[in-house]
Amino acid sequence: EIVMTQSPATLSVSPGERATLSCRASQSGSDNLVAWYQQKPGQAPRLLIYGASTRATGIPARFSGSGSGTEFSLTISSLQSEDFAVYYCQQYNKWPLTFGGGTKVEIK
């Protein structure tokens, strides 16, 4: 099983600032099959990024993903009020599919 480890667990950021979230995979896979999801309280997760760096339909350009091999990151260039949420990375390269434990982005 590929273990996905996210850091930090909580990130305190002021609106307008940049946030960088990290995700490490225990194994390297082909084609960088890593996705990022956003989840707000009481809501279902929403796909933000797939293939490590491709934005999903309708996702603002302030969200960007990067990385390869075992190290991946999600950057929010200028945090808006609606971006304060929990973010999960997920690998879909091998079964079982696995998620990271999440990073909560909170208002500083």
Next chain:
Amino acid sequence: EVQLLESGGGLIQPGGSLRLSCAASGFTFSTSAMSWVRQAPGKGLEWVSSISATANVKYYADSVKGRFSMSRDNSKNTLYLQMNSLRADDTAIYYCAKGSPHNGALMDAWGQGTTVTVS
């Protein structure tokens, strides 16, 4: 617009059974892989099971293997999760998710979830 509507959750005693349903609309259900993902109270996301478009391939997490069974009825655009021998640690919100056309294991749309409480 893709819509996924889960139902069938509720309060069930340990050892009991439940069947969850997910009614899909707004996309071609019969050509889409589908998945179930759960979230225990205050916890992160846990993948449960996935099924191919024609139901000939199914995958299960070790935590549910032998107890849960995933199926689909493409004529009704509906996905199912049969859950048997339920345990307290199965308590969670259960989400159904649609697989991307490019890679069925990528979950590109999610329902709002149905809550299962085992107690």
